[in-house]
Amino acid sequence: MQAITESPSQAGSAAIEASFSIEPMSPTIGAEIGDIDLTRPLDDGQYGALRAALLKHKLLVFRDQDISAAQQVALARRFGELEVHPVFPHHPEHPELVMLGGDSKIPGRENVYHSDVSWRARPSMGSMLRCIECPKVGGDTIWVNMAEAYARLPEATRTALDGLIAVHDLLPAFGTRMTPEEREARRAAFPPAMHPVVRTHPETGERVLYVNEAFTTHLANYIEKHEVRFGFDFRLAEMDLLQYLYRQAAAPEYQVRLKWRPNTIAFWDNRSTQHYAIQDYFPARRSMLRATIIGDVPV
Template sequence: MNAETATAEQAAPAIIRSGVRKTSFTIDPISPMIGAEVGRIDLTMPLDDDQYAALRAALLEHKLLVFRDQDITPRQHVDFAHRFGDLEIHPVFPHHPEHPELVLLGGDHTTAARENVYHTDVSWRARPSMGSVLRCVECPTVGGDTLWVNMAAAYARLPQTVRESIDGLVGVHDLLPAFGTRMTDDERTARRAAYPPVMHPVVRTHPETQERILYVNEAFTTHLANFVEKNDVRVGFDFRLAEMDILQYLFRQAAIPEYQVRLKWRPNTIAFWDNRATQHYAIQDYFPARRRMMRATIIGEVPV
């Protein structure tokens, strides 16, 4: 083992083990790095305190929880997500007509969906998401899988020199580059006033596990606010091109397969993930088949 590998392993996030053992459901890891399937649980029933505590601990440990065969109503979907925190109303996606906390995702046979980019949900908010709860309503027979990425592992396994170079950098996150094409000029003006760009640390600290997490994504992070303060600049291209180079390098970390898990959806499959510590990518390989989803998003904390 060389010095760099040893340093990366020492920086690897600690595993968070649940101390709650009064629940009857099972938790089976899906991959070594991220994800677990939860069995013997019925989400049509409200969570009791022990179930809630055990699921929250499992979420912190595995970062993605998968529940199969959960034929829940939209009201039950909202109630389950709300158990973990207040829910947001998304300003762009269409909403369920009776439950505005649920966004409706997916294209149809004429329009392909466009979630196929590595991202963290609503990182353009001053208080981005703590987690998301996504249910498959209608899935293609083949295709339409989703990837999730452990971004704590992505940070921990960066070369030491890179970790040192990005320490203290701040990323700018913006709603409009990803969603602006869905809007009219007047809508873009209104959304810019309501949701100006926000700044978050490139490396954030998880508020519950204290893990260090690489927190930039190619959907919403547009540039670095303080690159020049942290790096030597001789002439203009040292500033702009070097900034873009390091940001592109950090974006590419999400695409490393060793940090990922891939989920094949079935109707009434639910995925619940920790948005603070993950990115995800919805694979668009199924058009013109349909994939319809509903998502509730739990409001999180200001990243530090």
């Protein structure tokens, strides 16, 4: 069993030691955590060390964790208050768990780069996804380090993003799942949210590119920040910039790819990552349960 020590900046306080193993999954993002039993409640030392590891690696993967739905809810709640998703189907006994994955008739539709619930005024701090059933081949998920994506933008582009505000909206992605009456009710409950194009991570201080092609619809103040000659300069230049920013998530250099097995748990930081659930397994079945931890207002 390997003892791991995280630095104070990663832990948020004094250095933390934990007796579980950490094996990096790529040079940029992700670590597999071993020698830990998640059927047991986390003690304070384990909690602190896992949170420090999450801040450093942004994605933590746990294998062979045969936990119940109630245990998954309790584990995720250790890291913060949990949301109840307004659209996805819920576990019948635990509304904090959404049920994800298609079946032999309906394919999954999470195959777009996104950060969970960025359309909320207070988007997610993190998500904890547990594999119940998956195909032997296919159905992998990709995660992307969006702090690295921002850091490696050309300096002129980073300067051009200063002060820009992006609009994130629930309806473009989820509206087709609703009746007109449901869309009207969801619009009243969840108006579009405005977040900085580049947010500052509240725990690490990292600058993070925070737009995604699933939920970011446009820039609220592009014309205030950039000189334009005509109306088409404003609209087309704004669209070109957004398309360029969306594409950053697709760079393999910022990514890690996870092959699922039953009882695998992935825990990731939605403030600094995006992810993409690959839809290459239909009509095979993939069944997942996700708990989502409420975060803070991006700044």
